[in-house]
Amino acid sequence: MARIALEHVDKTYPNGYVAARDLSLEASDGELLVLVGPSGSGKSTVLRLMAGLERVSDGVIRIGERDVTDLPPQQRDIAMVFQNYALYPHMTVRQNLGFGLSIRKQAPAVIAGRVNAIAASLGLEALLDRKPAQLSGGQRQRVALGRAIVREPLAFLFDEPLSNLDAQLRVETRVELARLHRKLGATMVYVTHDQSEALTLGDRIAVLKEGVLQQIATPMELYRRPANKFVAGFIGSPAMNFIEGVIQRPDGAAGRIGMCTFKGIDLTLDVPCDGGTRRRVFLGVRPQHIEVSGDGENRPKAEVAVVEPMGNEQIVYVTLSGGDRLVAVAPPQELIKPGDIVSIRIRPEGVHIFDAETGSRIDASPYAIER
Amino acid sequence: MKLATGRWVFGGALVALMLFTLFPFYWAIVASLTSDAALFRDPSLWPQHLIFDHYRALFTERDFITPIRNSLVVAGTTTIFCLIVGTLAAYALARIEFRGKAAIMGFILAVTMFPQISIVSPLYLLLRSLHLIDTYPGLIMPYMTFAMPLTVWVLTGSIRQIPKDLEEAAHVDGATRLQSFTKILLPLAVPSLATTGILTFIYCWNEFLFALSFTLGPERQTVPVAIALFRGQYQVPWGEILAAAVVATAPVAAMVLVFQRRIVQGLTAGAVKG
Incomplete structure (x- = not known):
């Protein structure tokens, strides 16, 4: 097993499309690193760069301590699981599993032994003589996984391996993958656009946008302290609410304490603010940190637009008096109907402030919420 | 009720089409088994006496074996060469990025657009100066230039349809470019190789103009030329021709029937995604 590291990697396609820009990140030995981002973020390209299926325009790629930047895929000793599995349709499951070993001129007895062992551990024994066309989606997925494991490579790359499975199978396979990762202790890089997959699987998560690394952190860190507005909006479900506003120091107040004024909500926060200049910011609050209740004086009021009961909670869409729309998560027993006027309370621990221009996080600790 | 009528009409049309296409074959077989005398006096769709005289004459009096051998050699060699060169060219055109790809595809196709008759004389002079008149290579080489565009175009199209992921998976699994070509791409291209092979073979088997122009005597004549020269000064031996x-x-x-199984098999095995 070995680490995989990108050092200042650029990837520009001949047509001018930039898929990676000065990208440095590392999956350390035995780590499961998830690359996540919306489509077009360059996450699959990064994986293909690691595999050697694309050449970097600039920068260095290392697997272990070896510089593999100019090595073709077959010399990198890594395994990759493709989104559509890419099983060889003309070969049986047995031949598919053994292909990498037979290419490496292993003895037939060794190949047979390894293939049988892997087939047994993945429950594929009965399918060994079938062709991929005769398998279900889940079975193909397992064959693709087996084909990667059987070679005992230095590292594993996964390119959205669950996206072709139905919802239930996806969750099962996700658990299976996590178990496999623990068992093998292998370095894995996993690409997905699905944040729940990212949060549940990743030791660490790298969030990409337009080929630029936004943040690389543990799932908890990513959720609690998103580095910028993009990460904050991308991670978490339902997505974080953003309200535009300004930071201003109240007259006479000293030090870092600033007054935040948002449409319909005023907050006093401990934020850096320079004197008279007004700084445009976004207030970010996750729906889980907004309390909606029928009573409560002196609090911002909002009108309920839609209520989505989810069983263990209900998702409430409200419109503030200023016109901003918020999403809140309320406990299931709360009686809320569309049309109700409710009061809003933002929990102090749930406040995130982002600069309106750069989108980057402004560290703030709430002094006193509300007025 | 309406559905039933529709099916009857469809079935009727199919039968009509089949009769239309199969009748010439039927008539050729029947006529070839009828004596010349009967053929000219009162030809019948349901012959009373089947005779094999014409077939016997073909191989005893006329030495029809030689043209068949010539045709097999010329068509077979051309097909094999076309498939080898065509597959490699198609792989490059389908998988490798390089400048002027579209232009090359266009040029390859343009070759077929010359009317054959317009290049017979220059080709004849060329082949004569190379001392290739009345030889197998003298036929194989012109055939290759005319059959190759079809091979390249069809194979390029079918290779493009094979998911690139498969070769990439093979690379990651440790295969070199050549290995991923021979072990992954080629087996998957077999159905289209068979199809283009058959088409190339048929083209060469039936080609007449070049075969007539570039051969001198029965030693190197192919089947179509031999048949065309059956007719004597005073009579046309229809029975023997048919x-x-x-x-x-x-x-x-026979070849098509043999390969047909392979084609169908290949098509079903090619299903990757579910």
């Missing part, structure tokens, strides 16, 4: 046509069609038909 017998020869049947004999010449048989190997091609």
Whole structure:
């Protein structure tokens, strides 16, 4: 097993499309690193760069301590699981599993032994003589996984391996993958656009946008302290609410304490603010940190637009008096109907402030919420 | 009720189409088994006496074996060369990025657009100066230039349809470019190789103009030329001509039937995604 590291990697396609820009990140030995981002973020390209299926325009790629930047895929000793599995349709499951070993001129007895062992551990024994066309989606997925494991490579790359499975199978396979990762202790890089997959699987998560690394952190860190507005909006479900506003120091107040004024909500926060200049910011609050209740004086009021009961909670869409729309998560027993006027309370621990221009996080600790 | 009528109409149309296409074959077979005398006096769709005289004459009096051998050699060699060169060219055109790809595809196609008759004389002079008149290479090389565009175009199209992921998976699994070509791409391209092979073979098997122009005597004449030269000064031996046509069609038909299984098999095995 070995680490995989990108050092200042650029990837520009001949047509001018930039898929990676000065990208440095590392999956350390035995780590499961998830690359996540919306489509077009360059996450699959990064994986293909690691595999050697694309050449970097600039920068260095290392697997272990070896510089593999100019090595073709077959010399990198890594395994990759493709989104559509890419099983060889003309070969049986047995031949598919053994292909990498037979290419490496292993003895037939060794190949047979390894293939049988892997087939047994993945429950594929009965399918060994079938062709991929005769398998279900889940079975193909397992064959693709087996084909990667059987070679005992230095590292594993996964390119959205669950996206072709139905919802239930996806969750099962996700658990299976996590178990496999623990068992093998292998370095894995996993690409997905699905944040729940990212949060549940990743030791660490790298969030990409337009080929630029936004943040690389543990799932908890990513959720609690998103580095910028993009990460904050991308991670978490339902997505974080953003309200535009300004930071201003109240007259006479000293030090870092600033007054935040948002449409319909005023907050006093401990934020850096320079004197008279007004700084445009976004207030970010996750729906889980907004309390909606029928009573409560002196609090911002909002009108309920839609209520989505989810069983263990209900998702409430409200419109503030200023016109901003918020999403809140309320406990299931709360009686809320569309049309109700409710009061809003933002929990102090749930406040995130982002600069309106750069989108980057402004560290703030709430002094006193509300007025 | 309406559905039933529709099916009857459809079925009727199918039968009509089949009769239309199969009748010439039927008539060729029947006529080749009828004596010349009967053929000219009162030809019948349901012959009373089947005779094999024409077939016997074909191989005893006329030495029809030689043209068949010539045709097999020329068509077979051309097909094999076309498939080898065509596959490699198609792989490059489908998988490798380089400048002027579209232009190359266009040029390859342009070759077929010359009317054959317009290049017979220059080709004849060329082949004569190379001392290739009345030889197998003298036919194989012109055939290759005319058959190659079809091979390249069809194979390029079918290779493009094979998911690139498969070769990439093979690379990651440790295969070199050549290995991923021979072990992954080629087996998957077999159905289209068979199809283009058959088409190339049929083209060469039936080609007449070049075969007539670039051969001198019966030693190197191919089947179509031989049949065309059956007719004497005073008579056309229809029975023998049709017998020869049947004999010449048989190997091609047999080949198609053999490969057809392979084609269907290949198509079903190619299903990757579910």
